[in-house]
Amino acid sequence: MAGLHRFANPGTFVRISAKVLPWLAGLTAILIGVGLYQALLVAPPEAYQGNVARIMYLHVPSAWNAMMIYGAMAVASATWLIWKHPVADVAAQASAPIGAMFTLTALLTGSLWGKPTWGTFWVWDARITSVTIMLFIYFGYIALRAAIEDGERSAKAGAILALVGSVNLPIIHYSVVWWNTLHQPASVLRAGGPAIVASMLVPLLLLACGFTTYYLTLLIWRMQREIVGRRVRSLRVLQAQG
Amino acid sequence: MDAISDYLAMGGFAAYVWPAYVITVGAMVGMIVVTLRDLRRDRKALAELEAQNPMRNARRAARATQTTGIAGPEGDDRIDP
Numbered sequence: 001m002a003g004l005h006r007f008a009n010p011g012t013f014v015r016i017s018a019k020v021l022p023w024l025a026g027l028t029a030i031l032i033g034v035g036l037y038q039a040l041l042v043a044p045p046e047a048y049q050g051n052v053a054r055i056m057y058l059h060v061p062s063a064w065n066a067m068m069i070y071g072a073m074a075v076a077s078a079t080w081l082i083w084k085h086p087v088a089d090v091a092a093q094a095s096a097p098i099g100a101m102f103t104l105t106a107l108l109t110g111s112l113w114g115k116p117t118w119g120t121f122w123v124w125d126a127r128i129t130s131v132t133i134m135l136f137i138y139f140g141y142i143a144l145r146a147a148i149e150d151g152e153r154s155a156k157a158g159a160i161l162a163l164v165g166s167v168n169l170p171i172i173h174y175s176v177v178w179w180n181t182l183h184q185p186a187s188v189l190r191a192g193g194p195a196i197v198a199s200m201l202v203p204l205l206l207l208a209c210g211f212t213t214y215y216l217t218l219l220i221w222r223m224q225r226e227i228v229g230r231r232v233r234s235l236r237v238l239q240a241q242g
Numbered sequence: 243m244d245a246i247s248d249y250l251a252m253g254g255f256a257a258y259v260w261p262a263y264v265i266t267v268g269a270m271v272g273m274i275v276v277t278l279r280d281l282r283r284d285r286k287a288l289a290e291l292e293a294q295n296p297m298r299n300a301r302r303a304a305r306a307t308q309t310t311g312i313a314g315p316e317g318d319d320r321i322d323p
Contacts (some may be wrong), residue, residue, distance in 0.1 A: 005269055039264075045253060052255035058266045101269050109262040218274060225281040228288050235291040 010227050017220045024217045029227050031210030038203035046200070054115040056200075060188070061208040062106035063131070067169055068100035069215055070134060073141075074166040077159035087223075089155040090230075092162060093145055094222035100138035100214050107131060118182050126179035130172040138164040151230070 037059035046053030076092035079085060110128065111121045122128070141161050148154035176185045188194040194201055267288040 036263075036267075050255065051252040052258055054252070054259050055262045058262055062266065098273065101273055105266045105269055108265050112258045112262045116255055126270045141315070171303075213269060218277060220273070221277045221281055225277060225284055228281065228284040232284055232291060235288070 002120070010087055010090075012138045014227065017224065019038050021217065021220050024213055024220070028213040030216050031206050031213060035203050035206030037190065037212050038206060043200050043203050046059055049117055052113065057108060057110050057203050057207050059109040059113060060204060061211040062102045064208055065211045065215055066099055066102035066106050066134065067172060068212065069095050069102060070138070070162075070166065070169060070173060070226060073099060074162050074169075077162040080155055080161075090226045091219065092158065092222050093155075094219055095215075096138055096141050096145070098218055098222070100135060100142065102211070102215075103131060103135040103138060104191070107135065114182075122181055125181040126175035127172065127181055127183040130168060130175050134165070134168055134172060137161070137168065141165070180208050 005047070023097045031039045035057070041044055041053060043054070044056070045051045046056075075097040077093065078089045079088035080092065091105055107128070114123070115121045141158055145154050175181065175184050187196050188201070196204070250256060250260075
C-alpha cells in the first residue's frame with residue numbers, strides 16, 4: 001500500500017495532473033470536434049426518424065457519462081470512507097457538478113427528441129423517472145456538501161449519500177427491460193453487438209469518448225480548484241484566529 | 243444557398259435539433275469557463291495569503307487539516323498519519 005499512498009498526497013496529484021492535463025484537453029478537443037463534424041455533416045439521416053435522430057449523438061453520450069461519473073463518484077466515496085485519502089474526497093466532490101450537468105443535458109436533449117417522435121416532451125416512464133432521481137441525488141449531494149462546514153463530516157455524509165444512491169444505477173440501466181416504457185432499449189451496449197450502422201456508430205463513440213475525456217479534463221481543473229480553495233479557507237480561519 | 247438553408251432546416255426538425263446542440267455544447271463550455279475563473283481567483287487569493295506569512299501559515303494549515311482539508315506548500319506535506 002505504500003506505493004498507493006503516494007497518490008493520496010495532493011502535491012503528487014497536482015504535479016502528475018499538470019503533466020496529463022494538456023494531453024487530455026487536446027484529445028478532448030479532437031474527439032468532440034471530429035465527433036460533432038461527423039454527427040452533423042457525415043452521418044446519414046436516420047431511416048425512420050430522419051434528421052431529428054441527430055440528437056442521439058449528444059443524448060446517448062450525455063446519459064452514459066452521467067452514469068459513469070456517478071459510478072466514479074461512488075468509487076471515490078468508498079475509497080475515502082475506507083482509506084481516508086483526501087484526494088479521493090476531492091475527486092468525489094469535484095465530480096458531482098459534472099455528472100449533474102450531463103444528467104441535465106441527457107434529460108433536456110431527450111425531451112427535445114421525445115416531442116417530435118413520441119408527441120410529448122415528458123413522460124413519467126421508468127427510464128426518465130430513474131434518471132430524474134439520479135439528477136436529484138446529484139443535487140442533494142452538492143447541497144449536502146455545501147451545507148456542512150466541517151470538512152470531515154461533510155466528506156462522510158456525502159460519501160454515504162453517494163454510496164446509497166448508487167443502487168439507482170442498475171435500476172436506470174435495466175429500467176427499459178423491467179418496465180413497459182416508451183424509451184427504446186439499448187442498441188449499442190447489448191448482447192450480440194451494436195445494432196447500428198458504422199456511419200452512425202462512429203460519431204456516437206467519438207462523442208461518448210470525447211465526453212469522457214472532457215470529464216477527466218474538467219475533473220482535474222475542479223480538483224485543483226478544490227485543493228486550492230480548501231487551503232485558502234483554512235488559511236483564512238487561521239488568520240481570523242490570529 | 244438552398245443547400246445551406248435545406249441543411250439548417252434539418253428536414254423540419256430544426257426547432258429540436260439545434261437547441262439540443264446549443265444547450266449541450268453551451269453547458270459544457272460554460273462549466274469550463276466558470277471552473278477556470280474560480281481556479282484563477284482562488285490561486286490569486288492563496289498567493290496573497292501565503293505572501294502575508296508564508297512559512298508559519300503553511301505549517302499551521304497543514305497541521306490544522308489532517309484528514310479532509312488540504313494544506314501546506316505543494317509537494318512537501320504528507321497528509322497520511
